[in-house]
């Protein structure tokens with residue numbers, strides 16, 4: 001059975017809230033209520049809604065302003081406005097701004113129900129479309145392990161050898177070397193290829209929520225657990241679960257993961273029932289886990305369990321023969337069907353002379369920036385970042401930048417190129433928007 005979808009009604013009239021909650025709730029639709037803008041904001045922090053019904057006149061906010069605010073912080077949600085007769089102009093403006101529909105008070109319940117259903121269908125369609133786009137992008141971009149250096153050939157050989165194996169694999173290497181690409185390739189060539197490939201970065205998990213995210217929880221098992229939750233282990237059933245940055249997994253959860261790897265059994269939070277997991281595990285880290293074990297920061301038994309089969313990806317500067325192929329690959333990929341920009345020999349030499357501390361990810365970012373600057377013409381040296389040109393000339397006078405300073409400068413430059421658009425900058429940098437916000441705060445790059 002499909003899980004129910006969530007509707008939030010924001011209205012200051014208590015009787016309307018009560019009526020809508022009573023009449024519109026069903027086994028496939030859960031109706032939540034909020035009596036003003038402030039409690040709607042709180043509600044949004046706790047729950048992902050599919051449809052929001054919003055009264056245009058609220059005691060503490062203008063419905064249209066609130067709508068604009070919601071649009072900024074939510075995705076995959078449709079809004080329906082409730083308006084009075086005098087608000088028709090506002091309603092028309094709201095439709096222009098992207099509100100799904102509006103209904104005027106007094107309204108008929110069955111009309112509202114039809115609007116909510118249609119809004120929900122649109123949300124589903126958008127999710128499906130994005131899922132398709134995501135899968136296409138992920139498979140075309142990630143499965144393709146580009147490179148002809150000896151280490152990359154060896155890695156391709158190992159991936160082939162793993163086709164019929166279920167052994168956990170630990171993928172190691174600096175940030176940006178391609179650990180994600182290798183994990184995707186292992187899954188795609190495995191017997192589980194048609195089943196889910198679930199990726200989770202352990203460093204991004206809220207500490208208090210890690211156990212629940214991985215193993216799931218029972219309704220009521222802790223404050224705020226208003227619904228039962230399936231963990232990633234259940235979501236990845238029959239498929240592959242790739243845990244990135246495994247070194248960041250909290251210690252108490254490390255023990256439960258070890259038990260799962262050894263016995264294939266786990267328990268949801270708040271439950272005694274044992275569940276069987278049918279999941280293939282892949283792990284990645286850019287930290288020295290053996291050192292973390294020595295320092296007592298990582299469970300030794302778990303380390304041995306996940307380190308049965310290790311694939312190490314060397315830094316890009318240790319396999320520069322991969323660079324021309326990677327350049328060609330990224331220029332094709334980033335041209336988006338437009339004619340592929342030319343890369344003159346001189347520019348390629350500059351790229352080859354550079355050290356690439358951010359590895360393949362940095363190469364991709366540099367090329368994306370260069371493509372913007374070259375305006376569809378050949379990529380000259382002027383399209384490359386200054387530190388790349390400086391370091392390639394063996395500029396020994398300038399003190400070398402720390403990785404942090406380089407990151408700061410690079411983010412500042414990308415933000416400038418993107419005219420301050422954080423969304424665009426996050427795409428160019430190939431990092432999540434939240435990560436970018438954190439870095440902007442950390443480096444004091446706010447305008």
Ligand SMILES: Nc1ncnc2c1ncn2[C@@H]1O[C@H](COP(=O)(O)OP(=O)(O)OP(=O)(O)O)[C@@H](O)[C@H]1O
Pocket residue numbers: 141142144145146147173174175176177178179180181182244285286329360361364430
């Ligand atoms: N050999 C490769 N062939 C094609 N693309 C690659 C290759 N290596 C890396 N990339 C691309 O470089 C970028 C960074 O790669 P990826 O995310 O796999 O790095 P990572 O090692 O997992 O980094 P992190 O530790 O920061 O998560 C991605 O856009 C990826 O598609």
